[in-house]
Amino acid sequence: GVRGERLPAREDVTGVSPALPAGGESEGRKRVSAYWRTGLDAYDDTRDDLAADATSRLSAHLHFGTLSPVELVQRARRHGGPGAEALVRQLAWRDFHRQVLAARPAVARADYRTKGDRWRTGRAARADVEAWREGRTGYPVIDAAMRQLRHEGWMHNRARLLTASFLAKTLYVDWRIGAEHFLYWLVDGDIANNQLNWQWVAGTGTDTRPNRVLNPIAQARRYDPDGGYVRRWVPELAGLADRFVHEPWKLPGTERAALDYPEPMIDLAEGVDRFRRGRDRGK
Numbered sequence: 045g046v047r048g049e050r051l052p053a054r055e056d057v058t059g060v061s062p063a064l065p066a067g068g069e070s071e072g073r074k075r076v077s078a079y080w081r082t083g084l085d086a087y088d089d090t091r092d093d094l095a096a097d098a099t100s101r102l103s104a105h106l107h108f109g110t111l112s113p114v115e116l117v118q119r120a121r122r123h124g125g126p127g128a129e130a131l132v133r134q135l136a137w138r139d140f141h142r143q144v145l146a147a148r149p150a151v152a153r154a155d156y157r158t159k160g161d162r163w164r165t166g167r168a169a170r171a172d173v174e175a176w177r178e179g180r181t182g183y184p185v186i187d188a189a190m191r192q193l194r195h196e197g198w199m200h201n202r203a204r205l206l207t208a209s210f211l212a213k214t215l216y217v218d219w220r221i222g223a224e225h226f227l228y229w230l231v232d233g234d235i236a237n238n239q240l241n242w243q244w245v246a247g248t249g250t251d252t253r254p255n256r257v258l259n260p261i262a263q264a265r266r267y268d269p270d271g272g273y274v275r276r277w278v279p280e281l282a283g284l285a286d287r288f289v290h291e292p293w294k295l296p297g298t299e300r301a302a303l304d305y306p307e308p309m310i311d312l313a314e315g316v317d318r319f320r321r322g323r324d325r326g327k
């Protein structure tokens with residue numbers, strides 16, 4: 045027979061994010077009601093705003109099946125308006141990635157459309173991956189996002205795009221290494237959504253512009269204009285004036301020296317050049 049054991053208490057479970065949300069269907073339903081009341085109408089305008097944190101946060105429920113995507117679409121359509129329509133579009137991405145995976149199960153590991161990449165390996169690449177995982181790349185928005193991931197087991201979609209582009213393109217490290225780290229920490233970690241979004245960003249997937257590289261400084265200025273997201277997750281930078289919060293290396297010498305925060309680990313233009321050369325070789 046099978047002997048049951050008591051579930052361990054939350055504080056005895058190690059190696060998971062300290063701020064995981066509560067699970068289960070009733071929590072999911074509470075979240076839907078609250079979001080429909082307070083967030084949905086503005087979703088289309090606020091979904092990319094990092095500091096506003098105004099997306100639905102329903103992903104873990106959709107992953108575990110404690111909410112049904114079909115029901116959400118029906119409720120969104122009944123509610124109506126641009127916010128609800130935008131949410132339905134995002135749910136369609138979820139379906140799309142599932143369908144791609146169902147048609148080609150190998151793409152959970154293999155490139156969907158290979159680019160002949162010879163990803164960086166070896167000691168320097170491993171050290172770069174470690175800095176990325178720990179949120180000490182020296183690029184504030186990247187570090188904020190990587191720290192949010194560990195703490196909450198969740199990361200904002202815009203931040204997922206930026207951190208994945210940084211690893212796979214700027215650092216030119218195999219997307220599978222990043223995807224594995226995400227799967228470990230994400231409470232919504234999901235083979236279809238995670239692997240195929242990673243491939244989309246790495247340019248080995250279904251993106252029709254596979255060689256675009258997101259610039260973390262330009263993106264941070266656009267999607268975290270007041271630096272609220274960075275200040276929340278990178279307390280070392282919380283006291284900086286707005287114009288330095290995304291580029292602390294521009295601080296005057298003495299102030300820079302007093303800051304306990306790393307220099308940028310790579311020159312962005314050099315990273316882009318290396319990536320483009322790699323892609324040219326792979327043709």
Ligand SMILES: Cc1cc2nc3c(=O)[nH]c(=O)nc-3n(C[C@H](O)[C@H](O)[C@H](O)COP(=O)(O)OP(=O)(O)OC[C@H]3O[C@@H](n4cnc5c(N)ncnc54)[C@H](O)[C@@H]3O)c2cc1C
Pocket residue numbers: 091099100101102103104106107131134135137138139141199200201202204205208226230232233234235237238239241242245
């Ligand atoms: C590199 C990378 C890895 C990702 N890994 C995962 C993952 O493991 N699991 C996961 O559920 N999502 C993943 N996503 C997609 C997206 O980032 C999350 O679904 C979203 O951030 C979850 O937050 P939310 O529920 O507040 O989203 P909302 O913006 O409120 O969207 C509502 C729902 O639509 C779906 N959705 C939204 N955007 C996407 C998208 N781009 N692709 C597929 N479905 C989407 C999700 O089910 C989400 O819960 C990943 C995206 C990237 C760029």
